[in-house]
Amino acid sequence: MVKSAVKVFVRFRPSGIPPDGVEVLPDGKSVIVEVRKKESSGVVNNNRERLSFKFDGIIQNTSQEAVFTECAEDVVSRVLNGYNGTIFAYGQTGSGKTYTMVGENMIFHLRGIIPRSLHYVFREIDLRTDREVIVRVSYLEIYGEVLCDLLSDDPASGENLAIVEQAGVTKVKGLTKRIARSEEEALTYFFEGEANRSVGPHILNETSSRSHCIFTIHLECKLNDHPSEKVTVSKLNLVDLAGSERVKKTMTSGDMLKEAMTINKSLTFLEQAVNALSKGHSHVSFRQTKLTAVLKDALGGNCRTVMIACAWTETPYLEETMTTLKFAQRVRALTTYAVVNEKSDPATMIRRYERQIADLKQELAMRDTLTGRGRIPYDDPTDVERHELGNKIRAYLNGEANVDIVPIETLKQIKECFRQFREAHVLLLADLKKEVAERRASVTETEGLSGSPTEGGQAAGEESGGESLVGEVDPDPKLGIDVGQAPANARPSQPDGSADPLHPSSGDDNQTSAAENKDDRDSAAWETETARKNVFLTQYKKHVPDGKTLDETLKNCLVKLREKRHAIKEIINSVNQSKRSIDELRESLDAKREERLNNRTPRTVEAEMIDEEEFEMAKKLKALKVSYRQGFNVIKTLRAELQTLAEEAAECRNNLVVGFNTWYEAQRSAVKSEQPGQEDASSPEDNIHGDPSSNLLPEQLVLQRMNHDDPEMAVFEAAKKLMSRNMRRGGLSSSYQNEKMRFGARTRYH
Numbered sequence: 001m002v003k004s005a006v007k008v009f010v011r012f013r014p015s016g017i018p019p020d021g022v023e024v025l026p027d028g029k030s031v032i033v034e035v036r037k038k039e040s041s042g043v044v045n046n047n048r049e050r051l052s053f054k055f056d057g058i059i060q061n062t063s064q065e066a067v068f069t070e071c072a073e074d075v076v077s078r079v080l081n082g083y084n085g086t087i088f089a090y091g092q093t094g095s096g097k098t099y100t101m102v103g104e105n106m107i108f109h110l111r112g113i114i115p116r117s118l119h120y121v122f123r124e125i126d127l128r129t130d131r132e133v134i135v136r137v138s139y140l141e142i143y144g145e146v147l148c149d150l151l152s153d154d155p156a157s158g159e160n161l162a163i164v165e166q167a168g169v170t171k172v173k174g175l176t177k178r179i180a181r182s183e184e185e186a187l188t189y190f191f192e193g194e195a196n197r198s199v200g201p202h203i204l205n206e207t208s209s210r211s212h213c214i215f216t217i218h219l220e221c222k223l224n225d226h227p228s229e230k231v232t233v234s235k236l237n238l239v240d241l242a243g244s245e246r247v248k249k250t251m252t253s254g255d256m257l258k259e260a261m262t263i264n265k266s267l268t269f270l271e272q273a274v275n276a277l278s279k280g281h282s283h284v285s286f287r288q289t290k291l292t293a294v295l296k297d298a299l300g301g302n303c304r305t306v307m308i309a310c311a312w313t314e315t316p317y318l319e320e321t322m323t324t325l326k327f328a329q330r331v332r333a334l335t336t337y338a339v340v341n342e343k344s345d346p347a348t349m350i351r352r353y354e355r356q357i358a359d360l361k362q363e364l365a366m367r368d369t370l371t372g373r374g375r376i377p378y379d380d381p382t383d384v385e386r387h388e389l390g391n392k393i394r395a396y397l398n399g400e401a402n403v404d405i406v407p408i409e410t411l412k413q414i415k416e417c418f419r420q421f422r423e424a425h426v427l428l429l430a431d432l433k434k435e436v437a438e439r440r441a442s443v444t445e446t447e448g449l450s451g452s453p454t455e456g457g458q459a460a461g462e463e464s465g466g467e468s469l470v471g472e473v474d475p476d477p478k479l480g481i482d483v484g485q486a487p488a489n490a491r492p493s494q495p496d497g498s499a500d501p502l503h504p505s506s507g508d509d510n511q512t513s514a515a516e517n518k519d520d521r522d523s524a525a526w527e528t529e530t531a532r533k534n535v536f537l538t539q540y541k542k543h544v545p546d547g548k549t550l551d552e553t554l555k556n557c558l559v560k561l562r563e564k565r566h567a568i569k570e571i572i573n574s575v576n577q578s579k580r581s582i583d584e585l586r587e588s589l590d591a592k593r594e595e596r597l598n599n600r601t602p603r604t605v606e607a608e609m610i611d612e613e614e615f616e617m618a619k620k621l622k623a624l625k626v627s628y629r630q631g632f633n634v635i636k637t638l639r640a641e642l643q644t645l646a647e648e649a650a651e652c653r654n655n656l657v658v659g660f661n662t663w664y665e666a667q668r669s670a671v672k673s674e675q676p677g678q679e680d681a682s683s684p685e686d687n688i689h690g691d692p693s694s695n696l697l698p699e700q701l702v703l704q705r706m707n708h709d710d711p712e713m714a715v716f717e718a719a720k721k722l723m724s725r726n727m728r729r730g731g732l733s734s735s736y737q738n739e740k741m742r743f744g745a746r747t748r749y750h
């Protein structure tokens, strides 16, 4: 990348009048301009503005040739070396821009920078015999804000033009580029374009340019016999801008005024862009006008740029000259970054690759000959060869031939083999799927959905809502047991109580007759007894060592049962989820397959080839099925374990019931033998003033006996006894007792 400042030259138009206010210093680069302020208003004003400028050169009374040499030659030669270049003339109307860029009336020795550049380019091409250069020329006019293609035969061509930016390079899309094989041809195009330019008479210039014009020389250069396929592409923009003017001063009116206003406007935008660039603004609006858009690279991009500021030295135009020089000064502060523009030449690349392939083929043939391998085909297999290879592969897959039958000599053959193996695989897969679908259909018909977790089938747990997988186990196990809770109207049917754990057979005649007597009581009384017995069961589990042990065992068993049931529930949920995923995925896969087959008609082997996505879906489906089956097997195992646990729990419960009944009856017997005749106490109230134990039922006595073993209960019972004793000693007034009984109340402690 070459970083360089924009070069600025000032060209003063020759004048017969001695310059008053413009002094070019001896260095040939500096100029002092002195101008009276408000001169344009015609008011005499002694307040003068005096400014000194320095440029890359001041041109005065210089030949066109010298101007080219001094200002343009360097840029043009760099364009031939692959850099972009721009030379533009700027200045007041009639100041000599067209004279500088184009020349005078097609007079040879007065020709301007454009024809001289063409000459230079073609001369250099002739001299540089080591390269091949293609020259194209284009000529663009910006009239107002309209783009015009000056080399197009189509008058409406401008409508198709657009300024675009591609990879940071500004281009005019649609612009005609004519290939010029010689200077003459190029000049012809140039003159043709010149003839199409918009010019008109102006007070300051008979043939004033009423537009901005850009003649571009495009070069494509490739070094001959160079191994690289790189070509350099560059362009030289030669710009003749329309002139600025002070319309009040020139008294312009009508269409000329409109033109002048438009020209001034675009030049103002140009000035704004230059100002922003010279001040280093991060954002410069080049798109405000076509002119700035086209000159974007020239002002700060990939380009070597030269500006020629044309000006008058005559006193009436000193103010405009000052403005021009101020602008030129700012342009001189701009920096551009030119690079050699290279691109690949596709034609050269293809030629090179073809050459390489031919060489490599030759090399392979030579190696095969040397190693005695005979002639091996390295080209793509023909249809016949493909067919033969397919036959061999099928023979191998069917077990009719050895693998040696499949030729593996070249990479192309190997690739073709893989392709055909895949085809065979896809067909096989399709057959298998079909077969599985048929079998599944027949299984469903014969066995329904209650079978094993085959694909498409349902797990047993699913059919029964999952919960039934836990078998016959109590769905909501409580950490306790019911020891004979009977239906409201239920009564023991057998004297031995075999249907009722609360009434086991004891063989005791008295008890048997008691049971028979109880049979005559109403069922409510029996229920009361059952409830009471349950209270004893609680005490049995809590205070009797055997009961405690049996209860603990049952509880542990029930906890395990619950955990197992929970585990099964979890796995059932997971299996069900897998099943749902399988169904969804299968549906998508079927739809995709359907779509593939529909899109490729007639149905061919190609249509059987699945794409990557379908392949991935099939893979996922397979994995889901495996996971589903595994889950189902786990459920089966867990169910077996659950069954065992349930049986254990039932046994524990039975042990507890049996143990309790045995203990309970033993306690009853013991109490009865201790208090004969008390069993039939008609009413506890009848014995209220006696021993508090005297009116207790056997079960209550049992409880009392038990409670003696409990320290807490012992204290309680002691206190109760004390209270009874006090009552017996008249601690409570008889009137009070009588009053209580009158209202049907019972003593709390009986």
Ligand SMILES: Nc1ncnc2c1ncn2[C@@H]1O[C@H](COP(=O)(O)OP(=O)(O)OP(=O)(O)O)[C@@H](O)[C@H]1O
Pocket (backbone or CB within 6 Å): 012, 013, 014, 091, 092, 093, 094, 095, 096, 097, 098, 099, 100, 104, 202, 205, 207, 208, 209, 210, 241, 242, 243, 244, 310
């Ligand atoms: N350096 C010069 N030597 C001789 N004649 C010149 C010179 N500069 C300009 N002229 C003459 O001045 C006239 C106006 O010049 P030119 O057309 O180049 O001006 P311009 O800046 O292009 O004006 P416009 O902006 O109107 O197009 C022309 O006739 C041209 O021959």
